[in-house]
Amino acid sequence: MRRILLTGAAGGIGSMLRENLLREGEVLRLCDIAPMTAHDGDEVVMGDLADADFAMDVCRDVDAIVHMAGQAKEGPWEKLVGPNLIATTNLWEAARVNGVERVVFGSSNHVVGMYPVGLELDPSDITRPDSRYGATKVFAEAVASLYADKYGIKSFLVRIGTFAEKPENIRALSTWISPRDLAAIVRLGLDADYHCETVFGVSRNTRAWCDNSRAFALGYDPQDNAEDYLAQVDPNAGPQGPVASSLQGGGSAAKEFSGDIDLLRRRVRP
Template sequence: MEDIPGRIVITGVAGRIGPTVRAGLSGDAQHLVLLDRAPVEAQDDTETAVEADITDLPALVEAFEGADAVVHLAGIADEAPFADLLDANVRGTYNVLEAARRAGVGRVVLFSSNRVTGAYPIHHHVFADEPPRPDGLYGVSKVAVEALGQMYADTFGLEVVALRIGSFEEEPDETRHLATWLSPRDCVGFVRAALTAPGVTFTVAYAVSGNARRFWDLTAAANELGYRPVDDAAAFASRFADDDPFWHGGPQGGPSTGAEAVLPFVEDAAEVEGTPATAAD
């Protein structure tokens, strides 16, 4: 697979990243299927809008018919109660992969997250094949997303690429982004590479701009997907203090990491189950 597939489904196209991916692929794909639970309007006859939820497997199978590839963006993109993450991220991804299998789709690009390894310290250079160290329940859900992708590749021969995206922003707006920024241009570049790279079975790659301070190794993206990012957050470094406490040490997930960030959602989940939440000793 070296050319952009002819018919591509984008799930979660109305979300924060969806419009960028849609615009980046619209000039080359013959047809885009724009799937979201929110209403989306097709611009012309090269697009089809489908209002559907990723929890609805039959609707996904119908929407995927005739598609060559799926870019799966839909889901919860931050810390949340575990029950919600299971429904949206884990069960939702299962439905996407199963619908792709039933519809005969060749390749699925999954949007995973750097939060899969967010508990590694900031001074550790993380390779994509190192063990996961999720920094919260959201990160755990993305570990499951990747595991589902691996299983569908190994068991059913589906071609799957899991992109561990960095901090998607127009420009960096906090100190951590000097390491984690993913520019819109590089986001599209990684997606295009994930859709077109030949010889894919199952690949996990960090999708982050070529930031001088990045934590994550980009070898897998270069060798297996053929993409090298072009932007660098260093161009914006003058906006941020050199002595920011973030750089003194701690987890790569920054303020989103740790008991204070996770416990509110653990407590919410426990209350739903009718069990008082308690912190570990």
């Protein structure tokens, strides 16, 4: 029996994965700070991963981890440090001590949100986070790399784009990922052979701003394309203005922005 720990299991992505992730011979251990109702066969554990003792306990007898827990939106540092920094270090350390084979991590496209719109990125491009939230995801990717290289824990970093049933604004035509495609790329992280991989969590979008060839080579075969919803997208929906429309992070990049937008457009791949 393969036991998979799913953190953030009560959230939007976690709830979807609960329904779409498992295969025969596997059991989910569901972890969240919020209450959950167990399904048949599920193990439910409530607690805060920022508590090192709790993190150590919840990773015991686990074969793989899908880490989706954390503060999912921009905020002041004091709201991000616990769930996105301390919990991350606790989780990977607990994985090391408990002999967990691999961690599939829900990173974010906001780790590269200060790149110009339309520029195709690949995982080798340096990170340019668009927010404090994005910076915490950069930190987590670095922790994952450390634990892969130094301790042999396979790390699969999914830079999740706009997760929704369908794209609802122009930016999402490039960044959208459907529920079934996100479930598929997380499943890939649980099954594929890799060391430490960074892939983009987007569907097969015609307007995608990323080169996801490594994910395809590992077996990712997305079924959806945001372009199919073009006629339903309101061109005036979502954040507006020169910064939001110029940078891949959209509204996240525009929030609190007081920099030089022309300089950012010129600093493509420093």
